[in-house]
Amino acid sequence: MSDSRQLIIDPNIQHAIAEFKLPDVLGFGKIMAPIMYEACYVNGQWEAGHLKPYGPITVDPCAKVFHYAHTLFEGMKAYRVPTQQTMLFRPLKNWERMVASGKRLCMPEIPQDVFMEGVNAVASYCTPFIPERSGQALYLRPFMFGTEATLGLGVSNSYRYVVVSSPCDVYHTGTIRLLIEREEIRAAGLLGSAKVGSNYAASTFSTTRAKDLGFDQPLWLDPYTRLNIEELSGMNFFAVIDGVLHTPALSGSFLPGITRDSVISLGRSLGFDVVERVMPVETLLRDIQRGRCTEAFASGTAAVICAISEICERNGTVLSLNEAPGHVAQRIRQGLLDIQEGRQEDTFGWLTQVPLESSY
Numbered sequence: 001m002s003d004s005r006q007l008i009i010d011p012n013i014q015h016a017i018a019e020f021k022l023p024d025v026l027g028f029g030k031i032m033a034p035i036m037y038e039a040c041y042v043n044g045q046w047e048a049g050h051l052k053p054y055g056p057i058t059v060d061p062c063a064k065v066f067h068y069a070h071t072l073f074e075g076m077k078a079y080r081v082p083t084q085q086t087m088l089f090r091p092l093k094n095w096e097r098m099v100a101s102g103k104r105l106c107m108p109e110i111p112q113d114v115f116m117e118g119v120n121a122v123a124s125y126c127t128p129f130i131p132e133r134s135g136q137a138l139y140l141r142p143f144m145f146g147t148e149a150t151l152g153l154g155v156s157n158s159y160r161y162v163v164v165s166s167p168c169d170v171y172h173t174g175t176i177r178l179l180i181e182r183e184e185i186r187a188a189g190l191l192g193s194a195k196v197g198s199n200y201a202a203s204t205f206s207t208t209r210a211k212d213l214g215f216d217q218p219l220w221l222d223p224y225t226r227l228n229i230e231e232l233s234g235m236n237f238f239a240v241i242d243g244v245l246h247t248p249a250l251s252g253s254f255l256p257g258i259t260r261d262s263v264i265s266l267g268r269s270l271g272f273d274v275v276e277r278v279m280p281v282e283t284l285l286r287d288i289q290r291g292r293c294t295e296a297f298a299s300g301t302a303a304v305i306c307a308i309s310e311i312c313e314r315n316g317t318v319l320s321l322n323e324a325p326g327h328v329a330q331r332i333r334q335g336l337l338d339i340q341e342g343r344q345e346d347t348f349g350w351l352t353q354v355p356l357e358s359s360y
């Protein structure tokens, strides 16, 4: 790993920063911060990274990303912890997952210093635009895509790594209603554990159909037997059964969420038993009917913890959980936010400081 990387800073960013005003209403992923990062991989090497004003980028129309979905992404948040600096939550987990996603697409491994240079530089320069109310943060979206301009099928020989960011509110407020998806699958087998664009393309049809029927999201079952619960379209699944937290064991066909991993550790530290196991959907439905399953919730960077109020079938069957977030979901959510927002000591070592802008 080189420590000789030189970040090239476009002087126009000062103007872009001075012009930007943080609006009162943020939503999720709608407002883009005025600075972005871009680095190219050419001839087997990562070139110097550029920090520049946010705006359109130039990509050849024949680039593999447009035709064959050679693209992957990460999602992470920077928090402005009171009295301290800007902090990232477990950023090396995102790097590890980006590398793992890249392997599935035969992309070159992005070096840790390149990944972190982009994330740190954007978070550092965008620190003035990190909103400060609890639940708000700067959502960072690092992504990488194949740029080789040839139409043949195959692995790209050149890539671009870009980091954009968005001052945001939490993704979902309130509870969500899920429709069990018994026909379609979210992702093609083991590609499901990679955060790659094609998986979201594959789930668009079902998601739209679920929304048209009045639900928030599909609840995805495993692609092989379609018997076991896997996850939601961008969040992992948890249920509270007889007071114990249950979540599907990683199967290789759904996304290993960093929030999921954090909920497991935090849950145990708060005194809950946590079980990772195969979760047949029929068993869960029975547990809800019998009153043994008292809560279900979803976890993810964007939404943190989102309570599930109903799990439904296409034939009209509705299994109701709490209308309001249950007490386990609330405790976990508060515990996570307290660490992320600096109210609680970070005993897990999950927070990483972003370098000050003056250090660039």
Ligand SMILES: *Cc1c(COP(=O)(O)O)cnc(C)c1O
Pocket: 075, 195, 231, 232, 233, 234, 235, 236, 255, 256, 257, 258, 259, 260, 299, 300, 301, 302
């Ligand atoms: C990103 C994502 C998650 C959540 O992962 P986190 O690391 O917790 O943000 C879960 N499922 C899918 C399909 C995702 O894309």
